[in-house]
Amino acid sequence: xxxxxxxxxxxxxxxxxxxxxxxxxxxxxxxxxxxxxxxxxxxxxxxxxxxxxxxxxxxxxxxxxxxxxxxxxxxxx
Numbered sequence: 001x002x003x004x005x006x007x008x009x010x011x012x013x014x015x016x017x018x019x020x021x022x023x024x025x026x027x028x029x030x031x032x033x034x035x036x037x038x039x040x041x042x043x044x045x046x047x048x049x050x051x052x053x054x055x056x057x058x059x060x061x062x063x064x065x066x067x068x069x070x071x072x073x074x075x076x077x
Contacts, residue, residue, distance in 0.1 A: 023048055027055065030074045036060060052076075 013019050027044050031037075039059050047055040056071045057063065063071075 020045065020048065026075055027059075030056075030071055033074060034071060 010016060024041050024044050027039075028041075031039060037060075043059060044055070047058040050058065052072050052075055053068055056068050056075075060068075060071075
């Protein structure tokens with residue numbers, strides 16, 4: 001069987017797996033590790049879908065881009 005397909009893309013998040021609880025849990029862990037003011041699951045959920053950098057900058061708008069980058073590094077680890 002011959003095919004011209006070279007790429008198949010899956011919409012993983014929210015389609016194949018409900019990752020929302022894991023994302024929220026990980027953001028909570030970053031907040032705790034970095035001793036930031038607590039945020040609610042609802043506040044975090046309201047930021048999800050914008051990219052992790054924007055999640056943190058939306059939750060903590062007073063932080064510098066360097067500080068946001070550090071949060072992202074912690075989140076990804």
